[in-house]
Amino acid sequence: xxxxxxxxxxxxxxxxxxxxxxxxxxxxxxxxxxxxxxxxxxxxxxxxxxxxxxxxxxxxxxxxxxxxxxxxxxxxxxxxxxxxxxxxxxxxxxxxxxxxxxxxxxxxxxxxxxxxxxxxxxxxxxxxxxxxxxxxxxxxxxxxxxxxxxxxxxxxxxxxxxxxxxxxxxxxxxxxxxxxxxxxxxxxxxxxxxxxxxxxxxxxxxxxxxxxxxxxxxxxxxxxxxxxxxxxxxxxxxxxxxxxxxxxxxxxxxxxxxxxxxxxxxxxxxxxxxxxxxxxxxxxxxxxxxxxxxxxxxxxxxxxxxxxxxxxxxxxxxxxxxxxxxxxxxxxxxxxxxxxxxxxxxxxxxxxxxxxxxxxxxxxxxxxxxxxxxxxxxxxxxxxxxxxxxxxxxxxxxxxxxxxxxxxxxxxxxxxxxxxxxxxxxxxxxxxxxxxxxxxxxxxxxxxxxxxxxxxxxxxxxxxxxxxxxxxxxxxxxxxxxxxxxxxxxxxxxxxxxxxxxxxxxxxxxxxxxxxxxxxxxxxxxxxxxxxxxxxxxxxxxxxxxxxxxxxxxxxxxxxxxxxxxxxxxxxxxxxxxxxxxxxxxxxxxxxxxxxxxxxxxxxxxxxxxxxxxxxxxxxxxxxxxxxxxxxxxxxxxxxxxxxxxxxxxxxxxxxxxxxxxxxxxxxxxxxxxxxxxxxxxxxxxxxxxxxxxxxxxxxxxxxxxxxxxxxxxxxxxxxxxxxxxxxxxxxxxxxxxxxxxxxxxxxxxxxxxxxxxxxxxxxxxxxxxxxxxxxxxxxxxxxxxxxxxxxxxxxxxxxxxxxxxxxxxxxxxxxxxxxxxxxxxxxxxxxxxxxxxxxxxxxxxxxxxxxx
Ligand code: PEP
Ligand code: MG
Numbered sequence: 001x002x003x004x005x006x007x008x009x010x011x012x013x014x015x016x017x018x019x020x021x022x023x024x025x026x027x028x029x030x031x032x033x034x035x036x037x038x039x040x041x042x043x044x045x046x047x048x049x050x051x052x053x054x055x056x057x058x059x060x061x062x063x064x065x066x067x068x069x070x071x072x073x074x075x076x077x078x079x080x081x082x083x084x085x086x087x088x089x090x091x092x093x094x095x096x097x098x099x100x101x102x103x104x105x106x107x108x109x110x111x112x113x114x115x116x117x118x119x120x121x122x123x124x125x126x127x128x129x130x131x132x133x134x135x136x137x138x139x140x141x142x143x144x145x146x147x148x149x150x151x152x153x154x155x156x157x158x159x160x161x162x163x164x165x166x167x168x169x170x171x172x173x174x175x176x177x178x179x180x181x182x183x184x185x186x187x188x189x190x191x192x193x194x195x196x197x198x199x200x201x202x203x204x205x206x207x208x209x210x211x212x213x214x215x216x217x218x219x220x221x222x223x224x225x226x227x228x229x230x231x232x233x234x235x236x237x238x239x240x241x242x243x244x245x246x247x248x249x250x251x252x253x254x255x256x257x258x259x260x261x262x263x264x265x266x267x268x269x270x271x272x273x274x275x276x277x278x279x280x281x282x283x284x285x286x287x288x289x290x291x292x293x294x295x296x297x298x299x300x301x302x303x304x305x306x307x308x309x310x311x312x313x314x315x316x317x318x319x320x321x322x323x324x325x326x327x328x329x330x331x332x333x334x335x336x337x338x339x340x341x342x343x344x345x346x347x348x349x350x351x352x353x354x355x356x357x358x359x360x361x362x363x364x365x366x367x368x369x370x371x372x373x374x375x376x377x378x379x380x381x382x383x384x385x386x387x388x389x390x391x392x393x394x395x396x397x398x399x400x401x402x403x404x405x406x407x408x409x410x411x412x413x414x415x416x417x418x419x420x421x422x423x424x425x426x427x428x429x430x431x432x433x434x435x436x437x438x439x440x441x442x443x444x445x446x447x448x449x450x451x452x453x454x455x456x457x458x459x460x461x462x463x464x465x466x467x468x469x470x471x472x473x474x475x476x477x478x479x480x481x482x483x484x485x486x487x488x489x490x491x492x493x494x495x496x497x498x499x500x501x502x503x504x505x506x507x508x509x510x511x512x513x514x515x516x517x518x519x520x521x522x523x524x525x526x527x528x529x530x531x532x533x534x535x536x537x538x539x540x541x542x543x544x545x546x547x548x549x550x551x552x553x554x555x556x557x558x559x560x561x562x563x564x565x566x567x568x569x570x571x572x573x574x575x576x577x578x579x580x581x582x583x584x585x586x587x588x589x590x591x592x593x594x595x596x597x598x599x600x601x602x603x604x605x606x607x608x609x610x611x612x613x614x615x616x617x618x619x620x621x622x623x624x625x626x627x628x629x630x631x632x633x634x635x636x637x638x639x640x641x642x643x644x645x646x647x648x649x650x651x652x653x654x655x656x657x658x659x660x661x662x663x664x665x666x667x668x669x670x671x672x673x674x675x676x677x678x679x680x681x682x683x684x685x686x687x688x689x690x691x692x693x694x695x696x697x698x699x700x701x702x703x704x705x706x707x708x709x710x711x712x713x714x715x716x717x718x719x720x721x722x723x724x725x726x727x728x729x730x731x732x733x734x735x736x737x738x739x740x741x742x743x744x745x746x747x748x749x750x751x752x753x754x755x756x757x758x759x760x761x762x763x764x765x766x767x768x769x770x771x772x773x774x775x776x777x778x779x780x781x782x783x784x785x786x787x788x789x790x791x792x793x794x795x796x797x798x799x800x801x802x803x804x805x806x807x808x809x810x811x812x813x814x815x816x817x818x819x820x821x822x823x824x825x826x827x828x829x830x831x832x833x834x835x836x837x838x839x840x841x842x843x844x845x846x847x848x849x850x851x852x853x
Contacts, residue, residue, distance in 0.1 A: 009051040010065060013044040013203075023048045025082025025201030030286065030306055037285050039278050039303045042206040045069055046082065047173070049199030056177035060170050067166040070098040073206035075106075075165065078304075079172050081180070082201040086308055088189040090200055091179040094130065094172050096123040096207055098165035115211040115240070121146040124161055127168065128153050131175040169204070176202060208295035208302035215268040215299050216240055221255060222291040222309050223279055227353070227481070229311065229318030229488075233276070235291075237264040271301050282306060287329050289319050312353060313342035314484040321488040324495070331495040332838060338492060340805040340832040344368040344469070346484040347824055348432065351467045355479035361453045363414070363439030364750060364765075365471035366425035368824075371411035371434045372465040372477040375458055377446050379406020386410075393464045395451055397444055398437075398747065399424040401593050404535050407433060412466035414473060416442050419750035420767040421735040421800050429800070429822040430513060434468030438750030442473070493521065493827055496834035499841070502811070503818035504829045505581070507798060509533065514576040516823035521830070524581035525573065526731065526820020527671070527798040530648060531589050533569050534562070540594065541608060547591050548609060548619055552643060559647040566651035567658070574659035574666045583669040583708065583731070583798075583820075584652055586645050586684075590633045592623040629736075629745065634674025634710075638684055649688045653695040656703050669706045671731060676713040681726045710798075712736035717782035724786035724793050731820070732779050734799030734807075738766050741775045767800065770807035780814050787815075796820060805832035812836045 011017045013028060015036045021029045028046035035041050051061065070077055076098045081090025099107075099120050107116035124146070128134040138152045153161050162168050179185055180200040189198055210218040219237035224230070239251040254263040265272045275294060282290050286306070293305040311319060316338050324334035348369025351357065373391035376382045379402065385392035386409035394410035396403065398417040407413055407427055411434075415424045418437035428435030443452045449460040458464065458475070465474040505526030506517030510533075514525060534543045539562060546558035573582050596602050602620060606613040625631035638645040652668050659666045672684050685707055696702060707726070711717050712733030724730060739746045746767055756762050762771075770776055783795050796818045801807035803821030808829055811819050813836070821829050 009048055010061060010069075010204075011046045011048070013041075013046055017046075019046050021084055022199070023050070023201065025049070025084055025199075025203070026086050027080060027082035027305070027307075028201055028203050031203065031205075033286055034282065034303055034306060037278075037281055039282075040301055041303050042208050043073065044203055044205040047202040047204065049084075049201050052173075052177045052180070052200050052202055055173050056181050058174075060174065063166045063170070066169045069204055070165040070169060073098070075099070075103040076207035076209070077169065078205050078207055079169070079176060080203045080205070080305065081176060082203045083189070083194070084199055084201075085192075085194065087192045088194040088198055089185070089192070091176040091185070092130070094123075094126055094176070096120075097169050097172050099123050100161075100163040100165060100168075102163075103165075111209075111211045117146040119209075119211070121149050124149045124153055127161075127172070128156075130179075131171045132157055173202060176200075205304065208304055209297055210295045211240060212298050215264075215271065216297050217251075217253075218293070218295045218304075219255065219264065220291055220293050221275055221279055222289065223283065224289045224309055224311075224315065224319060226310055226315055227312045229315030229322075231322075237296075268296065268299055271296055271299055274301055278303060283323075284328055287323065287333075289323075313339070313345035313350075314481070316342050317346060317484075317492055318486075318488045321491050325491075332499065334492060335496045335499065335831065335834050336838060338831065340828045340835065343489070343493075343827045343831055344825065346489055347827065348434065348469075348483055350469060350481045351465065351474070352479040352481050357467075357472065357478060358475040359472050360456060360458075360475050361439045361441045361473040363436040363442075363471050363473070364418075364420060364425070364753075365468055366418070366420060366422075366437045367413075367428035367433055367435035368469040369432065369434040370465060370467045370469065370478065370480060372463060372480075373411040374461050375451060375464055376406075376410065377444065377449050377460055379403040379409075381460070382406040382409040393466055395442075395444060395464075396424070397446075398422065399427070400597075401531075401535055401589070404532065405537075407431070412464075412468065413437075414439060414442070414464070414466055416440060416444055417748070417750055419746060419748075419753055420765055421738075421746040422750065423747065426735075426800065426822075428468070429803070429824060430507065430509065432516065432822075432824040434466045436466055436468055436471050436473060438753070439473060440751065440754075489827070493830050496831045497521070498834075499837045500830065500834045501837040501840070502816060502833050504826055504833060505583075505796070505798075505818050505820040506823045506826050507802075507820050508573070508823055511572045511576055513823050514573050517826060518576060520823060520826040522580075522823065522826045523818070524583070525577060526583050526796055526802070526818060528573060528582065528584045529588065530566070530569075530584060531587055531593075533566065534594065536565075539565055543594050544605060545609065546644075547594060547623070548611070548616075555641070555643045556647075559643055563647050563651055566648060567654045570652050570655035570668075571658050574655060574668075575662070579664040579666070581667070581669055583671050583729075584648075585671040585673055585710065586635075586638055586648050588634050588673040590623070590625060590628040590631055591637065591641075592620065592625070592628065595620045595623065629739070629747075635672050635680045635684060636674065638672065639680060642687055645684060646687060646691055649691040650695060653692055653703065653705070654699070656705070657695065657699045657701045660701070660703060665703065667704055667706060669708055669729065671708040671710055671729075673710045673733065674712055674736065675709045675723065676715040676719075678719065678722045678726065681707075681709055681723055685726055708794075711782050712799075713740055714778055717778035718785075720782035721785035721789040724790045727790075727793065729794035729796065730782065730786050731796045731798045732782065732816075734770060734775060734779070734797055734801045735767065737778060737799065738771065738775050738801075741771075741778060742766060769804055770801040770810055772810050776810055776814070779811070779816075783815055794818075803829050805829075805835075808832045809836040812840070 013032050019032045024046040078095045080093045104120045125139045217239035221235035225232040235255040237253045256265045257263050289309040290306045291309045295302045320334040320337040323329045324331045351370045373393040376392040382392045382394045391411045393412045395414045398415050413435040415437045425437050451458040465478040503523040505524040506522035507527040508514045508517045508525045509529050542561040549555040602616045606616040656666045706728035708729040709727045710733045795816045797811050798820040802819035803825030
């Protein structure tokens with residue numbers, strides 16, 4: 001065995017020692033920084049990850065080396081894990097390694113029997129459970145005391161409790177090294193992003209004993225509130241923690257002065273002042289908000305450990321920006337420190353993590369934020385509740401376009417079916433409504449107006465809380481945290497924008513969406529889904545009339561009624577976006593989505609159109625398709641029923657003329673959905689050009705427009721070169737592109753997605769995180785072919801992936817010019833894009849050789 005003689009296998013942590021995070025772990029490195037600051041840190045040793053690996057394989061360090069570590073520690077040490085990243089965890093700390101009959105006897109003499117017994121017994125039990133792997137039930141609390149614990153150990157193992165401190169230490173090291181290799185530990189850390197073979201270092205430290213006379217005990221202190229991130233001194237101090245038990249002098253003190261009882265601050269004002277001073281210094285030197293663990297022995301302070309303060313999303317933003325504002329870290333570093341997803345927690349109410357949760361079901365966390373309301377089972381009931389001033393949660397098997405108004409009226413949505421890009425999910429994200437979809441454990445009886453889950457029955461009117469951030473459905477009302485759109489939030493995003501290499505636009509269908517988009521500083525609208533505008537109560541009849549028209553002339557007449565409404569929709573969007581680009585997608589869904597689906601609805605429609613019911617039913621049936629998502633929709637409708645696109649183009653151009661009169665000239669962007677062939681683009685382009693010419697003539701105003709194509713069929717991606725010839729921009733609609741690449745219905749995927757992901761068929765839900773290998777390859781191929789035909793063409797992504805951090809990183813590297821996502825995801829996208837831009841910049845700086853002087 002060679003490594004045991006290498007001097008770096010076990011290193012004393014001194015200011016100059018070669019301690020490296022990758023080899024010795026974050027805890028060892030952090031302790032070295034504290035040592036360099038001259039803080040009273042007990043003597044500590046770092047055992048390298050290579051050494052720990054060897055220990056796990058049975059190659060133990062030299063006995064005399066272990067013995068000497070314990071001897072110089074006056075017989076007692078602690079062992080703590082030290083992974084490269086604190087989030088990866090590690091085996092639990094073991095205290096008081098080295099205690100045996102002799103050391104116990106000395107402790108009895110110096111500190112009394114009760115303290116000595118408690119210390120010894122604590123170690124015997126922890127050794128028995130973690131090292132000898134005995135059943136914890138054999139050691140019920142402190143029953144029977146030290147003697148009983150030693151007897152139980154000897155009875156079970158047929159040997160005396162090990163008295164050789166070096167052997168104790170060797171066995172503790174071995175058990176910790178092996179625990180790190182166990183499958184549970186591996187899975188847990190992999191879930192936190194650790195590589196499967198993540199290294200583990202260990203730290204052996206002299207025990208600072210929290211027993212003895214005077215102010216003695218152990219505690220922790222931090223300077224920030226973990227939930228709010230607001231500066232606040234918090235912590236705890238427990239007197240005599242390693243010795244006497246309650247009633248024998250053990251006392252929990254408030255850390256700071258408190259009217260409710262005695263405090264550590266009052267009991268030991270000088271030690272407290274030192275502690276605060278050390279904490280402030282540690283924040284500056286470690287460039288982080290730290291929680292400091294300390295021991296006080298007869299008013300003598302030891303700093304035994306420091307860990308990064310655990311923090312909520314909102315606290316992470318405040319902490320990072322405060323560190324940068326105080327000049328402790330550069331703003332770029334603050335941008336890198338906040339998890340982009342954390343920002344979406346700040347935009348909405350959140351269930352207070354400290355509050356109890358009565359979880360009744362789980363589903364896909366389709367739109368973040370939390371809200372409490374009374375159960376309603378129909379969109380109409382949601383609207384009625386809103387009219388009464390009541391908050392409602394809309395519970396549906398799945399939502400359909402007709403439910404949109406109900407969704408606007410509800411405070412949250414829960415569906416039994418669906419996935420990340422199903423109707424409910426897309427709309428909810430768009431309007432910032434907490435939403436859970438695909439909660440397959442629930443059962444809805446719309447007639448009886450009940451929701452049954454796990455044997456519990458909830459009725460219409462009962463209260464539910466939807467936590468769209470975690471995907472948990474809670475019974476009753478939960479305690480909430482308010483949104484936190486404060487200065488730290490906007491400051492962080494302003495810093496982020498300075499680094500961002502791509503633009504971030506918003507998918508916005510209504511003036512309200514557009515205002516939200518501007519509030520979050522979106523750089524334009526990348527997708528306005530115009531069909532949503534037709535579900536309005538006033539417009540639906542005209543729309544239905546148009547669908548029922550047999551002749552083009554009749555159709556044109558109905559469309560003429562819709563024209564002014566569309567014109568004013570677009571004019572409002574242009575006005576709100578004040579010169580920023582606005583991309584309007586022409587009509588996309590199958591027409592039958594606008595028709596009633598039940599008998600009652602058809603009867604009402606027959607009445608309003610003054611037609612026999614049989615005509616209406618026949619027409620609805622004629623429009624129904626086996627596979628509507630692959631049927632008469634998008635550009636196919638635009639070519640077969642061209643009057644719809646004509647009307648929309650006219651509305652866009654007339655709005656352009658209007659808006660340009662009042663402000664800067666508007667250059668609208670018109671986008672054709674579901675293209676799969678170049679000829680489709682040519683046909684639509686010819687008609688739109690003709691409408692533009694007509695509007696120019698009539699208004700005697702000149703304007704230009706940009707025509708774009710949505711790439712959302714695999715064929716369009718493959719033929720992007722020729723398609724690009726007629727387009728000023730291409731926008732990847734990755735929702736449909738994913739659906740068509742996988743042959744996977746976006747509305748039904750939720751049913752089996754959980755099984756598929758848990759069994760590793762898909763690494764992730766591809767509607768949630770862009771599938772780089774398949775769909776991503778189509779994006780890359782499409783981009784490359786389009787640019788080779790037309791180098792200056794603008795490329796974007798406007799599917800839901802445009803708001804997903806991992807997918808944004810991919811898009812940025814694939815060379816897209818912008819991504820477009822729901823308005824409430826814009827802040828997340830800004831931060832994610834900035835972080836990836838910074839990473840790319842750092843990579844290229846590493847590759848560029850320094851300039852020759
Ligand atoms: C898409 O398919 O990615 C897209 C943006 O369009 P929609 O979600 O409206 O089908
Ligand atoms: Mg689409």
